[in-house]
Amino acid sequence: xxxxxxxxxxxxxxxxxxxxxxxxxxxxxxxxxxxxxxxxxxxxxxxxxxxxxxxxxxxxxxxxxxxxxxxxxxxxxxxxxxxxxxxxxxxxxxxxxxxxxxxxxxxxxxxxxxxxxxxxxxxxxxxxxxxxxxxxxxxxxxxxxxxxxxxxxxxxxxxxxxxxxxxxxxxxxxxxxxxxxxxxxxxxxxxxxxxxxxxxxxxxxxxxxxxxxxxxxxxxxxxxxxxxxxxxxxxxxxxxxxxxxxxxx
Amino acid sequence: xxxxxxxxxxxxxxxxxxxxxxxxxxxxxxxxxxxxxxxxxxxxxxxxxxxxxxxxxxxxxxxxxxxxxxxxxxxxxxxxxxxxxxxxxxxxxxxxxxxxxxxxxxxxxxxxxxxxxxxxxxxxxxxxxxxxxxxxxxxxxxxxxxxxxxxxxxxxxxxxxxxxxxxxxxxxxxxxxxxxxxxxxxxxxxxxxxxxxxxxxxxxxxxxxxxxxxxxxxxxxxxxxxxxxxxxxxxxxxxxxxxxxxxxxxxxxxxxxxxxxxxxxxxxxxxxxxxxx
Amino acid sequence: xxxxxxxxxxxxxxxxxxxxxxxxxxxxxxxxxxxxxxxxxxxxxxxxxxxxxxxxxxxxxxxxxxxxxxxxxxxxxxxxxxxxxxxxxxxxxxxxxxxxxxxxxxxxxxxxxxxxxxxxxxxxxxxxxxxxxxxxxxxxxxxxxxxxxxxxxxxxxxxxxxxxxxxxxxxxxxxxxxxxxxxxxxxxxxxxxxxxxxxxxxxxxxxxxxxxxxxxxxxxxxxxxxxxxxxxxxxxxxxxxxxxxxxxxxxxxxxxxxxxxxxxxxxxxxxxxxxxxxxxxxxxxxxxxxxxxxxxxxxxxxxxxxxxxxxxxxxxxxxxxxxxxxxxxxxxxxxxxxxxxxxxxxxxxxxxxxxxxxxxxxx
Numbered sequence: 076x077x078x079x080x081x082x083x084x085x086x087x088x089x090x091x092x093x094x095x096x097x098x099x100x101x102x103x104x105x106x107x108x109x110x111x112x113x114x115x116x117x118x119x120x121x122x123x124x125x126x127x128x129x130x131x132x133x134x135x136x137x138x139x140x141x142x143x144x145x146x147x148x149x150x151x152x153x154x155x156x157x158x159x160x161x162x163x164x165x166x167x168x169x170x171x172x173x174x175x176x177x178x179x180x181x182x183x184x185x186x187x188x189x190x191x192x193x194x195x196x197x198x199x200x201x202x203x204x205x206x207x208x209x210x211x212x213x214x215x216x217x218x219x220x221x222x223x224x225x226x227x228x229x230x231x232x233x234x235x236x237x238x239x240x241x242x243x244x245x246x247x248x249x250x251x252x253x254x255x256x257x258x259x260x261x262x263x264x265x266x267x268x269x270x271x272x273x274x275x276x277x278x279x280x281x282x283x284x285x286x287x288x289x290x291x292x293x294x295x296x297x298x299x300x301x302x303x304x305x306x307x308x309x310x311x312x313x314x315x316x317x318x319x320x321x322x323x324x
Numbered sequence: 325x326x327x328x329x330x331x332x333x334x335x336x337x338x339x340x341x342x343x344x345x346x347x348x349x350x351x352x353x354x355x356x357x358x359x360x361x362x363x364x365x366x367x368x369x370x371x372x373x374x375x376x377x378x379x380x381x382x383x384x385x386x387x388x389x390x391x392x393x394x395x396x397x398x399x400x401x402x403x404x405x406x407x408x409x410x411x412x413x414x415x416x417x418x419x420x421x422x423x424x425x426x427x428x429x430x431x432x433x434x435x436x437x438x439x440x441x442x443x444x445x446x447x448x449x450x451x452x453x454x455x456x457x458x459x460x461x462x463x464x465x466x467x468x469x470x471x472x473x474x475x476x477x478x479x480x481x482x483x484x485x486x487x488x489x490x491x492x493x494x495x496x497x498x499x500x501x502x503x504x505x506x507x508x509x510x511x512x513x514x515x516x517x518x519x520x521x522x523x524x525x526x527x528x529x530x531x532x533x534x535x536x537x538x539x540x541x542x543x544x545x546x547x548x549x550x551x552x553x554x555x556x557x558x559x560x561x562x563x564x565x566x567x568x569x570x571x572x573x574x575x576x577x578x579x580x581x582x583x584x585x586x587x588x589x590x591x592x593x594x595x596x597x598x599x600x601x
Numbered sequence: 602x603x604x605x606x607x608x609x610x611x612x613x614x615x616x617x618x619x620x621x622x623x624x625x626x627x628x629x630x631x632x633x634x635x636x637x638x639x640x641x642x643x644x645x646x647x648x649x650x651x652x653x654x655x656x657x658x659x660x661x662x663x664x665x666x667x668x669x670x671x672x673x674x675x676x677x678x679x680x681x682x683x684x685x686x687x688x689x690x691x692x693x694x695x696x697x698x699x700x701x702x703x704x705x706x707x708x709x710x711x712x713x714x715x716x717x718x719x720x721x722x723x724x725x726x727x728x729x730x731x732x733x734x735x736x737x738x739x740x741x742x743x744x745x746x747x748x749x750x751x752x753x754x755x756x757x758x759x760x761x762x763x764x765x766x767x768x769x770x771x772x773x774x775x776x777x778x779x780x781x782x783x784x785x786x787x788x789x790x791x792x793x794x795x796x797x798x799x800x801x802x803x804x805x806x807x808x809x810x811x812x813x814x815x816x817x818x819x820x821x822x823x824x825x826x827x828x829x830x831x832x833x834x835x836x837x838x839x840x841x842x843x844x845x846x847x848x849x850x851x852x853x854x855x856x857x858x859x860x861x862x863x864x865x866x867x868x869x870x871x872x873x874x875x876x877x878x879x880x881x882x883x884x885x886x887x888x889x890x891x892x893x894x895x896x897x898x899x900x901x902x903x904x905x906x907x908x909x910x911x912x913x914x915x916x917x918x919x920x921x922x923x924x925x926x927x928x929x930x931x932x933x934x935x936x937x938x939x940x941x942x943x944x945x946x947x948x949x950x951x952x953x954x955x956x957x958x959x960x961x962x963x964x
Contacts (some may be wrong), residue, residue: 079502082514087515090539094523097532102384109383129518235358235365235450246372251522261375301388343722351713426707432674434708435697436726597676597690 081178088129094192095121107147111255115194116282122193123281124250126183127274133175134216137168138237141224160245161308172213197283204290206276211278211297215272218304219244225311243268249275255284272297337440344444352449360451370457375400377526386545388530394558395526397465401481401557402525402550403458405488411451413493416442417513420503423596430596439589469558477557484553487574491548494581497589505590516544524551545581548574603647604778604810605671610680612641612666612834619824634893639667642834643680648812650777653804655825656814659923663834664814671812672702685777698727701771705783708767710755714767717751720773725775734773741769742801761792768796772803781813785820793817797824810941818915832923850918854911855895856884860904871895879906887912 099121103114109115144150153160187193196202223240245251247270254265254275265271276293279285285293352358371409377399381392390398422428422442431438466473473481499516503509524546529537548570555561556571618634641663648654658664669675670682673696682689687696705710706818708757724734741746745765750758758766764784771779779800785793801824803809815821821828822842830838838845855871858880863877870890871883883894894912899905 078504080508082513083512084515087518090536091518091523094536097536098523098527101388101531103381105384235361237364239368242369242372245522246376251376256379256383258379258382261379302375330795340726347711347714347718347722350718351711426704429674429704430707430709432693433672433697433700433702434726435694437694474961594676597674598678 084129084132085179085182086180088126089186090189091125091129092122092183092191095277096187100307104119112282112284115192116197116245116284117253119194120194120253120278120282122187122191123184123278124274126180126187127277128250129183130175130180131213131216131273133171134168134213134220135237136171137164137217138220138224138240140164141221142227142237143279145227161221161312162304164221168217169213192283196281200287201280201283204294205277206295208280208297211294211301212273212277213271215297215304218301218308219269221308222304222311224317225308244270244273247271248273249278254279269300272300283318337437338428341440341444344441348444348446349449350362358450358463362453365450366453366457370403370454373526388528390528390530393465396420396461397529397552397558398528398550399467399526400461400465401485401488401554404455404462405458405549406525407451407454407458407486408485408489409451409492409496410448410454412447412489413443414448414494415446416493416496417499417510418439419500420507420509423507425502428530430597436544438593471558473557481553484557484574487578488549488553490578491545491574491581494578494585495544495546497585498581501588501592504596523585524549528555529535550576551598552553604650604685605646605648605812606681606683606903607644607646608681608683610641610667610670610677610682611619611639612670612675613641613678623663626889631817640833641670641677644831644834644836645908646829646892647837648810650810651804651808652813652827653800653825655821656812656831656918657821657827657828658814658831659817662832664831665782665854667831668702668780668812668814672700672780673697677780677906678729687785698774699776700778700780701773701774701776702780703764703767703782703784705764705786708755708763709770710763710766712756714753715754716758718747719755719766719770723773725771729774731838733775737773737775738769741799744802745769745795758790759789762789764788765792765796765799768799772809775807776809778810778812780876781811781815781862783814783816785815785817793820800824818919830919830922837922844956845915845918846912849922850913850915851888852884852913853887853892854913855885855898856909856911857881857883857896858904858907860906863903865901866902868895 096118099118100114103110103117107114112120141150144153184193188195196205216270219240223236226236239269247268249265254262254271256266265275276297280290280293374396377392377395378554381387381395385391387395391534419442422445426440427445428438431441434441495516496513499512500509502512517567521534524540527541529547529551537547553574561571607929615635616638618636643665644667656664657668666675670677671684673693676690679811684696685699687699689696710716711722720734720738723729729737742751745768747765747769750762750766751951756767757761768779768781768784771894785796787794797820800811800813804811813820813825826841828838828840828842828845830834854874860879862879865873865881867873868883871885873881874884875882883895887891896905896908
């Protein structure tokens, strides 16, 4: 019964966006010059980061599914079909994600725009490119969840791994703090990791922080990460399948 | 303590609880891997949180009048309270799993309060690593702030930490009990916790607007986990100020939450035996 | 005064309807719809102390629901259940001390820990006096051969061993009643037999009342003098297996292999069902016609090489009982063909010289 959960998530989303609104407002007021962007842009970034986090929550289903299968042992059935599972999960999860966008993302966006000074993208071009960047962002999120789920397949179901993933994601994606705030060392780490493809890059495009050239190369980077991670998913899955057949189930 | 949770509670019950927990500990076959992952997890998760704080504070030298070490103290208080909760009560959020797997039915066939059995079903040893980390944060911040607490303040801190664990227990139990109706509880609790994490655990409430403050004080009262006690301990609020009394409310909040949670639990249990499948 | 008294008990569930598809998911969020499922409908029966009763029915018949109500896990929607003078769901803790329950699909023991440790903890939970505990433990170990695996963690036990351990656990506190919900599913034959003789033993020696649900009709036949048949929430039959045979399974099938192939002939008191090569199959009602007379009269006319008399499997009879929910029914000679397995057996007895078995069974 997703009903209570659904409404609670909407409420929670609003609270979190509201919190972000205040957080960045307060911080901006203190030292506006540190930010290289306008207040409106910063607040929008902060709130959208939270919103996107909530919407992308739907891709966690992939991880939960894999972990559940491992726990109940039903993973054996999945392992007998090497390629089908990946596409099957992707198809199903895409549906869940679309649902999430429509029921959480859009209302949240509208609520933010109406009550919390959420600004539209700085230009139509940016807006369109932003929407475009959501696709690889989702694929990266999907693939990462799949890989984390696969860790459970290999090493037993450990809940903590999910939390570790979530913490790293929240930080290195730029959700908690914009990436350009990071000191050099952390910034370097963040740029090497795929997490920023999920939130950092799309939002940078949205608020117009990147030039056209930078945007296009960022999109390219996203696409590369998405492809690489999906390939990694396929490889780990085939490996697991091979392992199973060698061991004789 | 609320009635339905404590039915039949006495010294004997406590003994049984410890025995159940003993069984749970004995059952930990994956101890070494769990421990390793736990340690790594503590380092990464807390590292990331502190890094976020560090990044912000690196740019802004204080947040709403709170300096770096004061924020670390705030975080430390949250950490210790939360890890005490996660040590003993974390598995309550998996109530849905226990119901689906039939474990809960097993509780009902035994001559013991099912809540007690649920409590004794599991223990999260990783919580110990978290407690240590939290205490380290507290220790460091106390040293760096050159604080000295008198006996009353130490007692207050201990009480506040215990209350924090109980408040989280109350919140979790409240939402977990919905599993009796809906068959799902884990995701719900994660959602609720999102407000907890990333927001109130490390940012003082002064930074947020009134609406948010009201929400985390009156609705999902996570502000009582760390913010109000910290405010009092650090001397940021004096007897004359409005809201001073909030510093002493954690026990009351814990009691109210546990009562509410036990009502939901009892109702849920009745519901389960009426319509459980 | 019956020990277990179930009076017009009905159990209904309200299940939420999950609608499919995109629009369905939206609908689910805003306008929930429910359907009512009646798992158990006006069921009544009484069980006296010391009985062993079998409780059978197809999947989804309401067996598990009944057992759950009897063990205090579920509350009836209407009607009354009284066991040992208590209402299971109301006085749960007091009641739990006096019953033992074994659920076949899952264990009541702690999974990763040696069996004996589970026993010790249960001793504490049920507050069993030490002497009694040791005595029971020794006795059950002996009867069930627990010694082989009592120090092994439950997760490493075979299914049979686990069930034996579960039964022991359920009896350590000397309950008056034992509920068994499909305990022998997937269990090996040796353990099943051990279990059966054990149950018989404790029933006789300690007067433990046993209620057993199962799919295994063999088990029912060997163990339960009395049987309750349930389907779609209704009790279809309450009585002994013997009675079922007498009432519903009075037909016999006589399979004869003649020395030479002979044309079909009719026989008084029997009906020719099938003929192939040198073999013929006749059906007759065993109360109306004696098998010996039949065979004798056949042998007079045509020399008989070999013959078999078989009766319908209890399975088939009971399935027929399920199918005919109107209650009592008498099988006519013609309705033999209503038994699908019977027909299958007929069909399978073709072309193979070894046929349907050459054992001669006389009554």
